[in-house]
Amino acid sequence: MTASDTICARFQCAFPGFDLNVDLTLPGNGITALFGHSGCGKTTLLRCMAGLQSAKGTMTVLGEPWQTDEIFRPVHKRALAYVFQDTHLFPHLNVRKNLEFGYRRIPASERQIGFDDAVRWLGLESHLARMPAGLSGGERQRVAIARALLTSPRLLLMDEPLSALDRPSKLDILPYLERLRDALAIPIIYVSHSTPEVARLADHIVMMEEGRVVAQGPLRETLAGTDNPLRLEDNAGVLLEGRIIDLDEQWHLALFRFDGGQLWLHRDDRVKRGDQVRVQVLARDISVALTENPGQSIQNLVPATVDQVDPDVAPGISLVRLLAGPTPLLSRLTTRAVAQLGLAPGMQVWMQIKSVALVE
Numbered sequence: 001m002t003a004s005d006t007i008c009a010r011f012q013c014a015f016p017g018f019d020l021n022v023d024l025t026l027p028g029n030g031i032t033a034l035f036g037h038s039g040c041g042k043t044t045l046l047r048c049m050a051g052l053q054s055a056k057g058t059m060t061v062l063g064e065p066w067q068t069d070e071i072f073r074p075v076h077k078r079a080l081a082y083v084f085q086d087t088h089l090f091p092h093l094n095v096r097k098n099l100e101f102g103y104r105r106i107p108a109s110e111r112q113i114g115f116d117d118a119v120r121w122l123g124l125e126s127h128l129a130r131m132p133a134g135l136s137g138g139e140r141q142r143v144a145i146a147r148a149l150l151t152s153p154r155l156l157l158m159d160e161p162l163s164a165l166d167r168p169s170k171l172d173i174l175p176y177l178e179r180l181r182d183a184l185a186i187p188i189i190y191v192s193h194s195t196p197e198v199a200r201l202a203d204h205i206v207m208m209e210e211g212r213v214v215a216q217g218p219l220r221e222t223l224a225g226t227d228n229p230l231r232l233e234d235n236a237g238v239l240l241e242g243r244i245i246d247l248d249e250q251w252h253l254a255l256f257r258f259d260g261g262q263l264w265l266h267r268d269d270r271v272k273r274g275d276q277v278r279v280q281v282l283a284r285d286i287s288v289a290l291t292e293n294p295g296q297s298i299q300n301l302v303p304a305t306v307d308q309v310d311p312d313v314a315p316g317i318s319l320v321r322l323l324a325g326p327t328p329l330l331s332r333l334t335t336r337a338v339a340q341l342g343l344a345p346g347m348q349v350w351m352q353i354k355s356v357a358l359v360e
Contacts, residue, residue: 004063005029007155007187011048011057020044020055020211028062030203031181031188033219035195041211042191046157049189050082051075061155062187081148083158087140089132095143096128103150112152121183122146122176138169142176149180156188162197170197177201199223199239199280200359224321224328227310237282238329239359244275256356260325261302265356278359285354286331288320290341292350300353304329306343311335322351 005028013020020041026032034042047053051066052075059067061080066073081102089098103115119125122142132140141161148156162170174197181188181201192198198205198219205222207215215222224238242258247267254267256279265279292301307328308321318338320331329351333343343349 002063006060007032007062007189008058008060009045009049011045011055011059013044013048013053013055015044018211020048022208022211022213024206024213024216026187026189026206027204028187029185031190031201032204032206033198033202034189034191034206034208035193035198035202036208037193040208042193042208043159044211045208046082046159046189046191049155050080050157051078052082064154079152079154081151081153081156083141083145083148083156083161085160085164087132087144089140089143089147091132093132094128095124095130095132095135098132098143099124099128099147099150102147106150106152110152113149115150118146118149121149121179136169136172137165138172141165141169141173145176145180149184149186153186156184156186158188158190160191160193162192162194174200196280196359200278221328224330236330236332237280237285240279240281240327240329242277242279244271244273244277247271247273254358258324258327260323260327263300263302263353263356265358268358271358280357280359281329281353282355282357283319283330283332285356286322286329287352287354288322288331288333288337288341288343289350289352293352296352298352298354300351300356302351302353304349304351306345306347306349308345309338309343322349324351 007026007028010023011020022045034045036042044053048055049059051073057067065071066078090101122145124142124146127139162173178201190201202219205216205219206213220239240258242256244254245257246255252267253264254271256263256265271277294301302324304322304324306320307323310319312319312332316335318333318335320333320338320343322329322331
């Protein structure tokens with residue numbers, strides 16, 4: 001990657017009991033998730049990027065310097081849009097006028113996103129005459145995102161935009177965020193502490209802890225590493241991308257094919273044959289056998305090669321990295337089971353996958 005297609009952020013700042021110290025080079029497209037527990041520094045880093053937080057360092061966006069040792073471009077002169085947890089819509093203006101507020105800030109010759117495009121991407125066609133007070137939480141957030149896009153930013157910053165929403169509202173808005181990821185050339189930096197959100201939306205991930213970056217890289221590869229900090233979480237696992245190739249009406253199942261095998265998953269009524277989807281396979285849901293054993297309740301049996309065996313943080317637990325073709329998966333096993341099976345890199349085994357979840 002060159003400077004013209006990356007985002008470079010290097011910041012240092014100190015607070016009582018907390019220091020931020022990061023040095024990042026991020027892709028200039030797709031969604032990069034800043035991920036970690038509350039208080040790890042995600043929002044502070046985002047505010048530094050926006051110029052809202054004073055910090056020593058540098059910030060360059062697609063080759064354009066926003067902050068160096070010599071210059072500091074104030075937030076109103078940075079071509080960015082910032083979406084907060086609170087939508088901050090104007091309560092006295094209807095949806096159309098809220099959107100036009102962002103749109104009219106930009107000279108016509110500099111507009112990169114059309115009004116009708118933003119309305120269509122966020123599914124707001126039937127809401128333009130409505131007032132904010134009459135919208136659901138998810139609808140208000142969609143209006144806030146559309147208004148941000150209509151400023152034609154070079155960088156879109158989103159600070160936990162779904163954290164204040166209930167589960168139905170989150171499920172309502174996530175498809176629209178996926179649509180933006182796939183349709184926009186604008187890079188998005190997305191702060192979250194929600195593993196399901198990150199799994200569904202992100203292309204790249206930056207994991208933070210106590211103001212430091214502890215891991216970063218493309219989402220799938222980073223999640224599949226045995227040294228990944230997410231292995232500390234009960235929902236550690238990997239993401240697989242593939243296609244729905246069959247639907248079983250009798251047993252309400254869907255057959256998912258990925259680069260390395262295929263898996264049955266509980267059918268979601270939203271998916272159709274041919275859909276491209278992401279699924280999550282948790283390390284705790286994969287057991288390992290030396291031979292294929294179809295005479296059992298576990299339906300997903302996939303041949304694999306042991307790639308790596310490492311101790312997990314808990315005593316007596318190991319994390320095993322397996323390859324199904326080129327695709328890495330993780331299995332969390334007792335160290336006793338690893339020893340009894342004699343698991344070692346290069347061994348041919350069978351993965352017994354108990355549960356596969358469509359990322360929603």
